[in-house]
Amino acid sequence: MEKIYYNNPLLKRSSELRKDENFLKNILNSENVNFIPMRGDENYFISGKEEIKPLILKKQELELCTKEINLDKMIFLGKINEKFYFSINIKSKIEKNNLEIDQGDIITDQLRNVIGSLTELDSSYLALAKGMIFWHERNKFCGVCGSKTKTEEAGFVLKCVNKNCNESHFPRTDPAIITLVSNKDKVLLARSSRFPQKMYSTLAGFVEPGESLELALKREVYEEVGVNVNKIEYFQSQPWPFPASLMLGFFAETEDTDLNVDKNEIEDANWFDISQLKDLTHPDITDGFKLPRFDSIARRLVNDWIRRHE
Numbered sequence: 001m002e003k004i005y006y007n008n009p010l011l012k013r014s015s016e017l018r019k020d021e022n023f024l025k026n027i028l029n030s031e032n033v034n035f036i037p038m039r040g041d042e043n044y045f046i047s048g049k050e051e052i053k054p055l056i057l058k059k060q061e062l063e064l065c066t067k068e069i070n071l072d073k074m075i076f077l078g079k080i081n082e083k084f085y086f087s088i089n090i091k092s093k094i095e096k097n098n099l100e101i102d103q104g105d106i107i108t109d110q111l112r113n114v115i116g117s118l119t120e121l122d123s124s125y126l127a128l129a130k131g132m133i134f135w136h137e138r139n140k141f142c143g144v145c146g147s148k149t150k151t152e153e154a155g156f157v158l159k160c161v162n163k164n165c166n167e168s169h170f171p172r173t174d175p176a177i178i179t180l181v182s183n184k185d186k187v188l189l190a191r192s193s194r195f196p197q198k199m200y201s202t203l204a205g206f207v208e209p210g211e212s213l214e215l216a217l218k219r220e221v222y223e224e225v226g227v228n229v230n231k232i233e234y235f236q237s238q239p240w241p242f243p244a245s246l247m248l249g250f251f252a253e254t255e256d257t258d259l260n261v262d263k264n265e266i267e268d269a270n271w272f273d274i275s276q277l278k279d280l281t282h283p284d285i286t287d288g289f290k291l292p293r294f295d296s297i298a299r300r301l302v303n304d305w306i307r308r309h310e
């Protein structure tokens with residue numbers, strides 16, 4: 001079974017508790033709580049000789065790092081095995097000598113940079129914390145009237161403080177389609193100049209207002225490589241909080257084999273057969289190529305297609 005990151009079901013969001021301020025305040029003062037500190041959009045980790053682990057703080061440890069342990073500074077992430085998880089953005093960097101950590105160093109980093117060292121469950125609460133802090137950082141002021149906003153519902157609502165406006169703002173996530181296009185026994189992979197060196201991936205793009213997933217998929221594929229797709233089949237979805245996307249994965253088929261590549265978007269695109277996908281070689285690509293990151297839905301689309309066509 002392939003690992004699925006950023007979306008583990010053991011993290012129970014317990015959204016029904018978000019409005020229960022008294023309950024959450026009591027929990028904050030209990031022993032039954034773990035705090036996930038953030039520094040802006042970077043997560044905190046303990047970096048040891050052999051492994052990197054998330055930095056998880058107990059109440060007493062958090063008190064050594066910040067004085068602001070109030071519910072309105074917290075984002076309630078949910079429960080894992082009956083333990084309550086909160087995230088807090090700590091502006092001043094947490095230093096190792098604040099805490100009693102025997103081994104390793106405290107570091108901050110982008111979640112994606114260390115994902116290879118984390119469990120699927122770790123990746124899930126860290127991704128939620130990151131996505132929520134990102135949204136908070138960009139919504140300190142009301143988009144309607146420009147007044148300040150304040151936290152409600154354990155961080156999941158930002159409410160305008162201007163009583164005449166009173167607008168509630170909710171966390172946003174941007175839907176994006178991602179699709180593996182195939183023609184008989186070949187699949188289409190492409191690379192953008194923004195990709196890591198040598199990486200070829202599936203096509204992807206954001207859904208626009210007033211657009212269905214299917215039409216967004218057809219539009220993006222046509223824009224990027226000039227082929228018309230039919231037979232669209234839903235695969236899976238994956239949150240991708242880098243910074244705020246939800247990837248919706250599809251398989252699509254096309255009769256067209258000639259590509260008309262949009263050079264502004266796509267540096268190179270090719271058709272690949274199974275043996276080329278397995279060997280990571282292609283006659284038109286010097287010195288081979290790489291498939292997408294193991295934690296991405298793009299990679300799962302490719303792997304799933306290979307399994308189905310072996």
Ligand SMILES: [Zn+2]
Nearest residue numbers: 142145160165
């Ligand atoms: Zn307002």
